[in-house]
Amino acid sequence: MSEGRVPRSRFYDGRLYARTLDPLLSRLHQYVADQVEPTGRILDVGCGTGDLVWRLAPKADEVVGLELSPAMVDYANARRAEKSLSSVSFVLGDARRALAHLPDRHFDLATAVFVLHEMPAAAQAPVLSEVTRVARRLLCVDFRAPMPWNLAGIRNRFFEVTAGGEHFRSYREFQREGGLPGTAGRAGLVFEHVRYIDARTTEVGLIRRRADR
Numbered sequence: 001m002s003e004g005r006v007p008r009s010r011f012y013d014g015r016l017y018a019r020t021l022d023p024l025l026s027r028l029h030q031y032v033a034d035q036v037e038p039t040g041r042i043l044d045v046g047c048g049t050g051d052l053v054w055r056l057a058p059k060a061d062e063v064v065g066l067e068l069s070p071a072m073v074d075y076a077n078a079r080r081a082e083k084s085l086s087s088v089s090f091v092l093g094d095a096r097r098a099l100a101h102l103p104d105r106h107f108d109l110a111t112a113v114f115v116l117h118e119m120p121a122a123a124q125a126p127v128l129s130e131v132t133r134v135a136r137r138l139l140c141v142d143f144r145a146p147m148p149w150n151l152a153g154i155r156n157r158f159f160e161v162t163a164g165g166e167h168f169r170s171y172r173e174f175q176r177e178g179g180l181p182g183t184a185g186r187a188g189l190v191f192e193h194v195r196y197i198d199a200r201t202t203e204v205g206l207i208r209r210r211a212d213r
């Protein structure tokens, strides 16, 4: 079994993230949900508080949110109980190994919003390989590389620096690896650019195995 990261929470995970970052990301989450055609099973990798999962729920028979942070999963499960949504579940674990028991193409689609850039460089390509094994296609949103030097780009750099040493190191390595297209290429996967958003500082793309359509 491949090595993975041990679940851990950061001080802002859960309620604080829901109050501060979810409102800033709500338009993006809705945009991602709007791209999805009605389907069977969807996996949201690094699902955070579940804000995107709720928006995907009407589009699928089943939506699974996978998260490394226990505080995020606790928060999402509390919201799930309030909403009584039986088609939604949350799993605590690392994307590199929590999916190992699932067969190939178990999910019709996976999504990952601002997840890859905060993983250590050594984990980024293996996570993409594993997620595109269990899902036919991965709709991914993450920082563009290189990050433009416009106002939004300077704001993004500021957030990444203030998020702390380990987080900033992962962001820099993700930039050095060429962002989503570079990391997908390193994993031997096909990358299809969809569009740039947020003053062209963020990239939306579809990632899949060569054999999948």
Ligand SMILES: C[S@@+](CC[C@H](N)C(=O)[O-])C[C@H]1O[C@@H](n2cnc3c(N)ncnc32)[C@H](O)[C@@H]1O
Pocket (backbone or CB within 6 Å): 005, 025, 045, 046, 047, 048, 049, 051, 052, 066, 067, 068, 069, 072, 093, 094, 095, 096, 112, 113, 114, 115, 118, 119, 127
């Ligand atoms: C910046 S947050 C984005 C959360 C959510 N996707 C959103 O759009 O609000 C990145 C999330 O990815 C999770 N994460 C990072 N590495 C992970 C891994 N290896 N497996 C599962 N989740 C991971 C973190 O715990 C964090 O909650």
